[in-house]
Amino acid sequence: MATTRRLADVGAQDAATVGGKAASLGEMLGAGLPVPPGFVIPASVYAECRLMWGHGPDLEDMVASLRGSGLAEVERACGDVRAMVASIPIPAHIEQAVHSAYSALCSGAGDPRLAVAVRSSSVGEDSAGASFAGEHDTFLWVRGPGEVVDAMRRCWASLYTARAITYRSEMGLGDRGLSMGVVVQAMVVPTSAGVAFTLNPSNGDRSVVAIDSSWGFGEAVVSGETTPDHFLVDKVLDAVTSRTVSDKVHEFRLDDDDRIVRSEVPEDRRTAASLTDAQVVDVARVARAAERHAACPQDVEWAIAPFGAGEPQVVLLQARPETVWSRLPARSLVDESDADPMSSIVSTLIAPLHAQPGDTPEQ
Numbered sequence: 001m002a003t004t005r006r007l008a009d010v011g012a013q014d015a016a017t018v019g020g021k022a023a024s025l026g027e028m029l030g031a032g033l034p035v036p037p038g039f040v041i042p043a044s045v046y047a048e049c050r051l052m053w054g055h056g057p058d059l060e061d062m063v064a065s066l067r068g069s070g071l072a073e074v075e076r077a078c079g080d081v082r083a084m085v086a087s088i089p090i091p092a093h094i095e096q097a098v099h100s101a102y103s104a105l106c107s108g109a110g111d112p113r114l115a116v117a118v119r120s121s122s123v124g125e126d127s128a129g130a131s132f133a134g135e136h137d138t139f140l141w142v143r144g145p146g147e148v149v150d151a152m153r154r155c156w157a158s159l160y161t162a163r164a165i166t167y168r169s170e171m172g173l174g175d176r177g178l179s180m181g182v183v184v185q186a187m188v189v190p191t192s193a194g195v196a197f198t199l200n201p202s203n204g205d206r207s208v209v210a211i212d213s214s215w216g217f218g219e220a221v222v223s224g225e226t227t228p229d230h231f232l233v234d235k236v237l238d239a240v241t242s243r244t245v246s247d248k249v250h251e252f253r254l255d256d257d258d259r260i261v262r263s264e265v266p267e268d269r270r271t272a273a274s275l276t277d278a279q280v281v282d283v284a285r286v287a288r289a290a291e292r293h294a295a296c297p298q299d300v301e302w303a304i305a306p307f308g309a310g311e312p313q314v315v316l317l318q319a320r321p322e323t324v325w326s327r328l329p330a331r332s333l334v335d336e337s338d339a340d341p342m343s344s345i346v347s348t349l350i351a352p353l354h355a356q357p358g359d360t361p362e363q
Contacts (some may be wrong), residue, residue: 019121038185190303
């Protein structure tokens, strides 16, 4: 297995070796959807580093001993485990391969210190049965080969957060033999961003695409920092059928020091729609394309941002199977009494992602 692979060269058939997130992104990129370029560090690299490090059994014993412990004890022990994983020595040939892949990505973008997102992609995540949404870490605005290697290790360490361990327990999954790939992607700077479901998450209606949107990076939506704008798009009519524009108090944006910061939205934009109707329809079209390609309802993260040398457009940041209504029979029609178009998608995304440097958020 190669130490790194171009994101464009992986797909659904590689989920067992690169993780669910990487496989999904590569699949969408191969389908011609607007996914930022990048490369993947397969799960075999983590396995090799753990084997050479020699502390695998210690980690598994520590995690197994946490079953039935109190929350404070679990949090403390998980911190110790993550610190151990984040200090794993990286063999020279792996470090060099990651440096070379990052350099190639920089060359393609014409920026020798290209800002990248380093995303966890554990094996078994983003399936129809277990999404792991928000359970593992992503680090944003990472620059330089050394910082990429460091973020890779911290992605591995996020296998051992209290949240991830609890989720695996709830899903009936074990803690032994854990495996994680890592995705490194070029960053985009969005004017607005958010999430979309290719069904209505409040009632399962598959005839619509439901979209939550806010200004700046998508962390404002994912973390619940602000009440997002909410739209419904009819899949047949390809038109906006419901529109709720909220008072958006906060946004996450890039500051002059190249950091993503939380800031107040200027008064003139707080109650302005973060998407035009044309952009809402464009987001819905990209989400539907992901749904058609995956042949199941999708939970999509997106941004409106410059892509390549072109004008701002919808960029697909992540697509995973929707895991709640997809298990039930499809519903194309719902009673008005059942519908709740004001209900936010954000309730299904229960925690902010982590980022680097500092506490910068997910796009």
